Amino acid sequence: MNSLVVWDDALLGYDMGDHPLNPVRLRLTMALADAYSLLDRDGVTVAPPTAAASDAELGLVHREDYIAAVKAAPDDPFFRGYGLNTPDNPTFDGMHEASALIAGATLTAARAVWAGEQRRAVNIAGGLHHAMHARAAGFCVYNDPAIAIKDLLERGAERIAYVDIDVHHGDGVQAAFIDDPRVLTISLHESPLSLFPGTGFPDETGVDGTAVNVALPTGTDDRGWLRAFHAVVPSLVRAFRPQILFTQCGADPHRLDPLANLRLSVDGQRAAYLALRDLAEELCEGRWVATGGGGYALVEAVPRAWTHLIAAITGEPLDPARLIPAEWKDLAAELCPQRMAMPRMTDDADLAYRAWDPDGDPSPLDRAILATRKAVFPLHGLDPFDPRD
Numbered sequence: 195m196n197s198l199v200v201w202d203d204a205l206l207g208y209d210m211g212d213h214p215l216n217p218v219r220l221r222l223t224m225a226l227a228d229a230y231s232l233l234d235r236d237g238v239t240v241a242p243p244t245a246a247a248s249d250a251e252l253g254l255v256h257r258e259d260y261i262a263a264v265k266a267a268p269d270d271p272f273f274r275g276y277g278l279n280t281p282d283n284p285t286f287d288g289m290h291e292a293s294a295l296i297a298g299a300t301l302t303a304a305r306a307v308w309a310g311e312q313r314r315a316v317n318i319a320g321g322l323h324h325a326m327h328a329r330a331a332g333f334c335v336y337n338d339p340a341i342a343i344k345d346l347l348e349r350g351a352e353r354i355a356y357v358d359i360d361v362h363h364g365d366g367v368q369a370a371f372i373d374d375p376r377v378l379t380i381s382l383h384e385s386p387l388s389l390f391p392g393t394g395f396p397d398e399t400g401v402d403g404t405a406v407n408v409a410l411p412t413g414t415d416d417r418g419w420l421r422a423f424h425a426v427v428p429s430l431v432r433a434f435r436p437q438i439l440f441t442q443c444g445a446d447p448h449r450l451d452p453l454a455n456l457r458l459s460v461d462g463q464r465a466a467y468l469a470l471r472d473l474a475e476e477l478c479e480g481r482w483v484a485t486g487g488g489g490y491a492l493v494e495a496v497p498r499a500w501t502h503l504i505a506a507i508t509g510e511p512l513d514p515a516r517l518i519p520a521e522w523k524d525l526a527a528e529l530c531p532q533r534m535a536m537p538r539m540t541d542d543a544d545l546a547y548r549a550w551d552p553d554g555d556p557s558p559l560d561r562a563i564l565a566t567r568k569a570v571f572p573l574h575g576l577d578p579f580d581p582r583d
């Protein structure tokens with residue numbers, strides 16, 4: 195059971211300064227995973243990116259003049275254009291290098307799994323899913339998931355499923371493959387009516403229904419989220435028969451996240467990771483590439499969620515009842531003195547969800563689920579009204 199955790203402290207260099215996307219979330223995640231000895235498990239390799247993504251690799255997704263702008267912008271305080279030097283996407287020294295290194299880390303993870311060297315791989319620094327062809331957006335400069343998926347297509351992959359569970363719509367990845375029937379993109383996110391980036395409606399279906407969007411109502415909790423996931427994702431992924439599963443595992447659906455309005459617990463997030471792993475095991479001979487993504491409850495949620503993710507990648511799931519180690523709490527208090535560490539790897543949440551039923555009393559959530567099913571299920575030979583599909 196080989197797995198790869200791509201890590202290098204240089205990945206902390208993607209640092210936008212006084213900004214919600216803080217690299218401390220990565221440092222605290224690696225420290226927590228290490229405190230539970232997840233990185234020392236049998237068959238686990240922790241390795242740095244093979245290399246930063248080259249301009250040609252970045253060019254699989256991004257326009258040449260945009261890459262040149264990313265390189266030039268930090269030296270010009272008056273730089274305008276390409277979404278850069280804005281409150282969401284401030285420039286910083288080494289921006290191109292740090293962004294290209296994250297893309298290189300996701301390439302390293304994806305290639306290792308595709309080549310059969312590793313069964314699963316994760317890059318928690320990756321998942322910068324809002325970056326567009328020629329524009330930075332939503333804290334994202336280079337779209338590492340899209341670059342890695344394009345690279346696998348160049349290497350001969352014919353069917354890739356991308357599932358994005360960040361609280362925000364995976365708009366940049368969807369845009370990169372909206373016309374490509376070889377890539378199924380599925381994004382579950384808070385409704386675009388209430389949250390950035392304002393896209394991700396069910397009627398954005400792409401060619402042959404290979405773009406799928408589940409727009410969840412504000413306040414959706416674990417049970418609602420899991421009901422929606424299981425009503426939409428497994429059926430479509432099974433029908434698509436991917437060779438490899440790629441997931442963006444943003445931790446911002448957590449109920450303590452300050453930028454969004456879903457109500458998941460770390461227990462629900464853990465269940466989501468294990469459901470994704472089950473799909474890779476069932477359909478892709480285990481091949482699973484995962485990235486991080488958003489996540490702004492830097493101490494309270496992200497390190498616990500992604501430590502559960504690293505456990506799912508590297509072997510046995512971590513017992514939610516585990517106490518948070520004292521030495522990790524000390525580190526968190528030192529790095530983030532304003533924030534409070536949680537006592538355990540659980541939020542004591544009840545995950546018992548009821549399965550989606552088209553004949554039930556429709557809640558806003560059930561209407562959202564049905565809207566997605568009606569938009570895409572027929573295009574995959576599935577019945578939107580049959581709960582067995």
Ligand SMILES: [Zn+2]
Nearest residue numbers: 360362446488
């Ligand atoms: Zn997000």
